[in-house]
Amino acid sequence: MLDGLVNTANLAKAFGLVFDPKTLAIICLSSFYGLFFGAIPGLTATMATALLVPVTFFMDPVPAIGAIIAATAMAIFSGDVPGVLLRIPGTPASAAYTDEAYAMTMKGQAELALGACLVFSVVGGLFGALALALIAPALAELALKFSTFEYFWLACLGLTCAVFVARGDPLKGIISLCFGLAVAQVGIDVVHGTPRFTFGSISLTGGIDLVPALVGFFAVPELIRNVTANHGRVEIVAQNIGSVFRGQWELFKRYPLNCFRGNLIGVLIGALPGAGADIAAWISYAVSKRFSKEKEKFGTGHPEGLVDAGAANNSALGGAWVPALVFGIPGDSITAIVIGVLYMKGMQPGPTVFINSQDLVYALFIVFFLANLLMIPFGWAMIKASRRILSVPREVLMPIILLFCVVGSFAIENTLFNVWVMLAMGIIGYLFEENGIPTAPAILGLVLGKMIEENFLLSMIKVGGDVTGLFGRPIGGTLGATTLAIWILPLAWLAWRRLGRGGHAT
Amino acid sequence: MKASLKTLIAGTALAVLATAGVAQAAWPERPVTIIVPAGAGGGTDGTARLLAKQLQDELKQPFNVVNNGQGGGIVGHTQIATARPDGYTLGIVYNYYQWKMLGQADINHTMFAPIAIYNVDPAALLVNVNSPFKTGKEAFDALKADASKYKIGCGGSCGGSWHIPNAELFIKYGIDPKKPVMVPSAGGALSNQDLASGGLDLAVGSLPEGKPLIEAGKLRPLYVVSSARQGAPFQDVPTAKEALGVDMEGGAFRLVAGPKGLPADIVSKLETTLEKIWKSEEFQNGMKQRNFGTKWLNSKDTVAFMQAHEASMTETMKALGLAK
Numbered sequence: 001m002l003d004g005l006v007n008t009a010n011l012a013k014a015f016g017l018v019f020d021p022k023t024l025a026i027i028c029l030s031s032f033y034g035l036f037f038g039a040i041p042g043l044t045a046t047m048a049t050a051l052l053v054p055v056t057f058f059m060d061p062v063p064a065i066g067a068i069i070a071a072t073a074m075a076i077f078s079g080d081v082p083g084v085l086l087r088i089p090g091t092p093a094s095a096a097y098t099d100e101a102y103a104m105t106m107k108g109q110a111e112l113a114l115g116a117c118l119v120f121s122v123v124g125g126l127f128g129a130l131a132l133a134l135i136a137p138a139l140a141e142l143a144l145k146f147s148t149f150e151y152f153w154l155a156c157l158g159l160t161c162a163v164f165v166a167r168g169d170p171l172k173g174i175i176s177l178c179f180g181l182a183v184a185q186v187g188i189d190v191v192h193g194t195p196r197f198t199f200g201s202i203s204l205t206g207g208i209d210l211v212p213a214l215v216g217f218f219a220v221p222e223l224i225r226n227v228t229a230n231h232g233r234v235e236i237v238a239q240n241i242g243s244v245f246r247g248q249w250e251l252f253k254r255y256p257l258n259c260f261r262g263n264l265i266g267v268l269i270g271a272l273p274g275a276g277a278d279i280a281a282w283i284s285y286a287v288s289k290r291f292s293k294e295k296e297k298f299g300t301g302h303p304e305g306l307v308d309a310g311a312a313n314n315s316a317l318g319g320a321w322v323p324a325l326v327f328g329i330p331g332d333s334i335t336a337i338v339i340g341v342l343y344m345k346g347m348q349p350g351p352t353v354f355i356n357s358q359d360l361v362y363a364l365f366i367v368f369f370l371a372n373l374l375m376i377p378f379g380w381a382m383i384k385a386s387r388r389i390l391s392v393p394r395e396v397l398m399p400i401i402l403l404f405c406v407v408g409s410f411a412i413e414n415t416l417f418n419v420w421v422m423l424a425m426g427i428i429g430y431l432f433e434e435n436g437i438p439t440a441p442a443i444l445g446l447v448l449g450k451m452i453e454e455n456f457l458l459s460m461i462k463v464g465g466d467v468t469g470l471f472g473r474p475i476g477g478t479l480g481a482t483t484l485a486i487w488i489l490p491l492a493w494l495a496w497r498r499l500g501r502g503g504h505a506t
Numbered sequence: 507m508k509a510s511l512k513t514l515i516a517g518t519a520l521a522v523l524a525t526a527g528v529a530q531a532a533w534p535e536r537p538v539t540i541i542v543p544a545g546a547g548g549g550t551d552g553t554a555r556l557l558a559k560q561l562q563d564e565l566k567q568p569f570n571v572v573n574n575g576q577g578g579g580i581v582g583h584t585q586i587a588t589a590r591p592d593g594y595t596l597g598i599v600y601n602y603y604q605w606k607m608l609g610q611a612d613i614n615h616t617m618f619a620p621i622a623i624y625n626v627d628p629a630a631l632l633v634n635v636n637s638p639f640k641t642g643k644e645a646f647d648a649l650k651a652d653a654s655k656y657k658i659g660c661g662g663s664c665g666g667s668w669h670i671p672n673a674e675l676f677i678k679y680g681i682d683p684k685k686p687v688m689v690p691s692a693g694g695a696l697s698n699q700d701l702a703s704g705g706l707d708l709a710v711g712s713l714p715e716g717k718p719l720i721e722a723g724k725l726r727p728l729y730v731v732s733s734a735r736q737g738a739p740f741q742d743v744p745t746a747k748e749a750l751g752v753d754m755e756g757g758a759f760r761l762v763a764g765p766k767g768l769p770a771d772i773v774s775k776l777e778t779t780l781e782k783i784w785k786s787e788e789f790q791n792g793m794k795q796r797n798f799g800t801k802w803l804n805s806k807d808t809v810a811f812m813q814a815h816e817a818s819m820t821e822t823m824k825a826l827g828l829a830k
Contacts, residue, residue: 144699144702144703144724145703145704146703147700147703147704147705147706148700148705149705150703188577188578190663190690190691190692191690193608193610193663202576202577202580202581203576205576205577205578205580206575206576206577206578344545348693348695348696350695350696350699351699352695352698352699352702352718352719355718355719355722355724356695356718414572414573414574415574415576454692458689458690458691458700461687461688461689462657462687462689462705462706464687473704
C-alpha cells in the first residue's frame with residue numbers, strides 16, 4: 001500500500017543522509033545543546049533555534065535542519081526539569097504544569113514527575129513526528145492547486161489566528177501584530193520595485209533580515225532582564241534522584257486517553273499559526289483538569305495533567321512544521337526561524353518542496369523520529385546531571401550568549417548593519433515583554449506581512465484590480481468566505497446580543 | 507649549537523627575502539576575496555564556491571567567498587567595481603543592466619575588468635500540462651491575436667533575466683510585449699508553482715528551475731532561447747529557432763570580473779587558470795549537479811558579450827516601457 005505513497009529510492013537516500021556519521025554527531029551535539037538551553041530558566045527553545053542559525057550556515061541541509069529539530073525537541077523536555085526541581089519552568093512550554101510537578105517533588109515523588117515528563121515528552125514527540133510525516137505530504141498534494149489568491153487568504157487566516165490565540169489582552173496582540181507588519185514593509189517591494197521606508201539607506205533596501213531580527217527579539221530581552229532583575233540562587237529540594245522510569249508504564253496504563261488527547265491537542269495547536277508548545281501545554285492541562293474524574297487532586301501533586309500537557313508540548317513541535325513546510329506559514333515561533341533556514345538551504349517551503357527535495361523532506365521526518373528516540377537516553381542523563389547544569393553561573397553564561405548573538409547576526413550577510421538590527425529588535429522585544437505585549441504575533445506579522453502583500457498585489461495584477469476576483473477560484477473563494485466569516489461573525493454576534501439586551505431593557 | 511641557530515635564522519631570513527622578491531611578480535601571494543553579490547546558499551553562491559575551491563587548489567592561496575546580497579545585488583556589484591585593482595578582490599558579475607534601465611544604479615561593463623564567462627542558462631517558456639498550447643507557435647499565434655488575454659509569470663522580477671529574452675522574441679514575432687499581463691514573483695520557483703496551480707497561463711523561466719515540476723508532470727516547456735538544444739534531460743525541448751523560426755540566444759549569465767584597472771598579467775593568469783578549471787571534470791560535474799549550464803568566453807569575448815547584453819537590454823526595456 002505504501003509503494004504508491006513513498007518513493008523508496010528517495011527514502012533510502014534520506015536514511016543515508018541522516019545516518020551519515022557527521023550528521024549523527026551534529027544531531028547528538030545539538031541535542032546536548034538543546035538539553036542545556038531548555039534547562040536554564042529564561043533560555044527558551046526558540047532562543048536556542050535562533051542562536052543555532054548562524055552555525056547551521058556552514059552545514060549541509062540535513063545536518064542543519066536536524067540540529068534544529070533535535071535541539072528544540074530536547075529543550076522542550078528539558079524545560080520540565082527545573083520546573084520539577086526548582087519550581088521555575090525552564091521554557092514557557094513547561095509553565096502550565098510547573099506547580100503541579102513541584103508539588104509532586106514536595107511529596108517526595110520527584111522521580112515519578114521527572115520520569116513522566118521524559119516519557120510523555122518522548123511519546124508526544126513521536127506522535128508529532130508521525131502526524132507530520134502523514135499529514136504534510138497529503139496536504140502538499142492539495143496545496144499544489146494553490147495560487148496567489150489562495151495564499152492571500154491563507155495568510156489572512158494565519159494572522160487572524162495570531163490575534164485570537166495570543167494569551168492575554170487581544171488589543172496588545174493586535175499592537176504586536178501591527179508592529180510586525182510594519183517592519184515587514186521595509187525595503188524594495190517585490191511586485192513594483194518601489195523602495196519603502198528605506199530613508200535612502202542602501203542597507204535597508206533589502207528589508208529587515210528575518211534572522212537577526214528574530215535573534216534579537218528572542219534572545220536579547222532575556223539578557224537585559226538578567227541584568228535588571230536579580231536571580232538569586234535556588235536550592236534544589238530533591239537530594240537524590242533514583243530510577244525515573246519506575247512506575248511510568250503504570251502511569252501510561254492508567255491514563256492512555258490523556259496521553260492520546262494531549263498528543264492530538266498538541267499537534268492541532270502546533271499547526272495553528274502563532275500558537276506553539278506553550279499554548280498547547282496550557283490548553284491540554286486545562287482540558288485534562290476539566291474532564292478528570294479526580295479534579296480535586298489537581299494542584300496537589302497529581303500526575304494526570306503532566307501526562308496530557310507533557311505530551312502536548314512536544315507533539316506541538318511536529319504539528320508546527322506542517323504549515324511551515326507545506327505553505328511557508330509558521331506554526332510557532334520556532335518554525336518562523338526554520339522557514340528562514342529552509343530558504344538558505346535551497347529548500348523553499350511550499351508544496352513543491354515535496355517534489356523538488358523529496359529526499360531532504362524524508363530525511364527531516366527521520367530526524368524527527370530519531371531525535372525523539374534519542375531523548376530517552378539523553379534525557380535520562382540530563383536528569384542525572386541536572387544539579388550541575390542548573391548551577392551554571394548566569395553571569396558567565398549571558399555574555400557568551402550575547403557574543404553569539406552578535407557574531408551570528410554579523411555572519412549572515414557579513415554586515416554590521418544586521419548587528420544593529422539585532423540589537424534594536426532586542427530592545428523593542430524587551431519593551432514589549434515588560435509591558436505584557438506578546439511577541440509571537442509580531443513575528444507572525446513579520447513573516448506573513450510580505451506574503452499577504454505580495455499575494456494580494458499579484459492577484460490584483462492578474463484580475464486587473466477587481467477585488468471580487470479574490471473569490472474567483474473554488475478553493476480561494478471558500479478560504480475567503482471562511483476568513484470573512486471569522487472576522488464578521490463574532491462582531492455580528494456581539495451586536496445582536498447588545499441589541500437584544502437593549503430591547504429587554506426598554 | 508648557537509652558531510647553527512644563527513645560521514638557521516639568517517638562512518630563513520634570506521629565504522623569506524628571496525621569496526618576497528619573487529612573489530611581487532607572482533600574484534597571488536596572499537588570500538584573495540571573491541565577492542558574491544547574492545546570499546549564501548543560492549545559485550550564484552554555489553557556482554562561486556565551486557570556482558573558489560578549484561582556484562585555491564590551482565593557485566595555492568585561499569580564495570574566500572564573501573556574500574553580499576544587499577539591495578538585490580547592487581551593493582555587491584558596486585563593491586567589486588570599486589575595490590582596489592590589485593587582484594586581491596574579485597567577484598561574480600551577473601545580469602546587471604536592468605538596474606541602469608530601471609534607474610536604480612549605473613552599473614556597466616566599463617567599471618569592470620571582465621575575466622571570463624563560465625555559465626549561461628538560456629531562458630525558456632513554460633505552460634501547465636493542461637494548457638491548450640502544445641507548441642511555442644500555438645502560444646505565440648494566440649498571443650499575436652490578443653495578448654492582453656494572457657497572464658504570464660516573469661519567473662522573478664519583470665524586466666529580469668528570463669523576461670527580457672522572451673520579450674525580445676515577442677517583438678521579433680510581431681507580438682506587442684506590453685500587452686500581456688506580466689506577473690512578477692520572488693523567484694522562479696514561485697512563478698512555476700503558480701503556473702502549476704493554474705494561476706498563470708504561461709511563465710518565462712529556465713529549464714533547470716522548472717525541472718522538478720516538469721519531471722513531476724505538472725509543467726511543459728515550449729522552447730529554450732538558445733541556438734542549440736540543451737543536454738539531457740531536455741534534449742527534446744526545441745530551440746526558439748525550431749519552434750518559432752527566430753534564431754536567438756538569451757538568459758542568465760555569470761562571469762568572473764575584477765575592478766577596472768586590474769593589471770593585464772593578473773587578468774591573463776586568471777583567464778588561463780579559469781579556462782583550465784572550466785574544462786576540468788570536477789567543475790563540469792559540479793555545475794551539472796546544480797543544474798547549471800556551462801559556457802566559456804575569454805576576457806575579450808566577455809567584454810563583447812557584456813556590450814551586447816547592454817544593447818539588447820536597452821532596446822527591449824524601451825519597447826516594454828520599463829526604461830526610466
